[in-house]
Amino acid sequence: MENLLEKQKAIEELLMDMEIFEGIETKLSSFNAFETLGVVNTEIRHSNVLAWLLNPKENHGIGDVFIKKLIQTLFYLNKNTILKSNLTLFDISLMDYYDFNIRREWKNIDILAVSDENKLVLVIENKVWSKESKHQLKKYFDIVNRDFQGYSKVFVFLTPYGDSPSDEENWISFNYKNVFDILKKSMELKKDIINQSVKVFIEQYLDVLRRYIVGDFELEKICREIYYKHQKALDLIFEYKPDIYSEISDYIKEVVEADSNVIYDSSTKTYVRFITEDLDTIIARKGSGWTSSNRILLYEVQNRNDKIVLKLIIGPGDDIIRNKIFNIATQNKNLFKGMLKTLTPQYSQIFSKEIVPKKYISKFENDIEVIQKRITIELENFINREMKEIDNCIKQNFV
Numbered sequence: 412m413e414n415l416l417e418k419q420k421a422i423e424e425l426l427m428d429m430e431i432f433e434g435i436e437t438k439l440s441s442f443n444a445f446e447t448l449g450v451v452n453t454e455i456r457h458s459n460v461l462a463w464l465l466n467p468k469e470n471h472g473i474g475d476v477f478i479k480k481l482i483q484t485l486f487y488l489n490k491n492t493i494l495k496s497n498l499t500l501f502d503i504s505l506m507d508y509y510d511f512n513i514r515r516e517w518k519n520i521d522i523l524a525v526s527d528e529n530k531l532v533l534v535i536e537n538k539v540w541s542k543e544s545k546h547q548l549k550k551y552f553d554i555v556n557r558d559f560q561g562y563s564k565v566f567v568f569l570t571p572y573g574d575s576p577s578d579e580e581n582w583i584s585f586n587y588k589n590v591f592d593i594l595k596k597s598m599e600l601k602k603d604i605i606n607q608s609v610k611v612f613i614e615q616y617l618d619v620l621r622r623y624i625v626g627d628f629e630l631e632k633i634c635r636e637i638y639y640k641h642q643k644a645l646d647l648i649f650e651y652k653p654d655i656y657s658e659i660s661d662y663i664k665e666v667v668e669a670d671s672n673v674i675y676d677s678s679t680k681t682y683v684r685f686i687t688e689d690l691d692t693i694i695a696r697k698g699s700g701w702t703s704s705n706r707i708l709l710y711e712v713q714n715r716n717d718k719i720v721l722k723l724i725i726g727p728g729d730d731i732i733r734n735k736i737f738n739i740a741t742q743n744k745n746l747f748k749g750m751l752k753t754l755t756p757q758y759s760q761i762f763s764k765e766i767v768p769k770k771y772i773s774k775f776e777n778d779i780e781v782i783q784k785r786i787t788i789e790l791e792n793f794i795n796r797e798m799k800e801i802d803n804c805i806k807q808n809f810v
Contacts, residue, residue, distance in 0.1 A: 475508035698728035
């Protein structure tokens with residue numbers, strides 16, 4: 412009873428101190444086009460903005476300040492390392508940057524900045540929360556060296572936190588905190604001549620970098636202070652906060668069970684398994700080590716990684732039954748889309764269909780009804796069309 416009273420008192424104290432959240436609300440409530448479009452973590456969008464800023468002849472109004480300061484910073488931070496350049500910090504400070512030509516996705520390279528007059532090539536491979544592909548940096552290094560013989564070259568591996576490139580001998584590690592600082596300084600230098608609409612755009616981009624890439628230290632400080640002051644109440648709220656994946660799983664189960672021909676098998680918050688009455692009648696329950704029902708063939712709606720995928724899976728069990736089902740799917744590949752090429756000893760996917768695309772859940776996590784509507788439409792379409800076709804195919808050939 413005493414513990415319950417303590418929890419109630421903690422919540423009451425938090426409610427009486429709600430104005431402390433105003434600092435957070437102010438920071439998060441302002442409109443930001445990048446957030447609205449859902450592109451804050453989209454690598455290609457960041458590369459587009461950076462390429463635009465690097466081009467001195469573009470309409471941003473900051474001229475060559477951004478590209479000049481970025482290259483100066485690269486040379487200054489790496490002055491004690493071996494760069495593929497014969498230029499010095501003094502050389503690049505006196506350079507004419509309006510000669511630079513900026514290219515996007517030239518031979519798959521994210522950003523390429525070329526100055527024919529200065530015989531300098533800047534290569535930027537941009538990674539925002541994605542990993543470097545195997546041999547990717549070596550491939551780009553070889554291409555640039557082949558196509559720009561006689562040029563000084565600077566190869567930059569840009570990541571949020573300055574991750575080390577696979578080819579540390581030839582590529583420089585650079586982070587988004589540096590980009591943020593350079594852009595902010597460029598804005599301050601040109602604030603009196605930048606067009607207002609451009610100024611708003613760049614400020615919003617800086618805000619995105621601060622909140623999603625490099626970290627908003629002022630916001631972190633506010634949050635820490637609030638947490639220390641109301642730790643008990645906030646821990647209690649977090650303990651009982653809604654779980655989006657559990658809610659989605661429960662809803663998927665409701666949609667599935669609403670069909671009279673569907674038999675529910677088992678579920679967790681990351682999957683819901685079921686089979687149809689027709690298939691359950693003809694396929695013997697000779698499974699092992701999968702579900703307590705001993706079924707070998709089950710539909711599984713997987714609810715994880717910000718997406719929902721429906722699969723038809725052959726589980727472990729009787730080899731004769733498993734081979735028979737797999738052979739039926741192999742002979743009808745036009746119907747069994749997304750099936751694996753070989754039958755593995757344990758689990759083999761013979762059909763796959765995306766119900767809710769990647770990142771849709773995180774995008775609408777505060778509007779569960781939008782997600783539920785999408786689930787209803789896609790699942791009901793599948794049950795009424797593709798599932799019936801799959802059932803008929805297996806029934807006709809399972810002899």
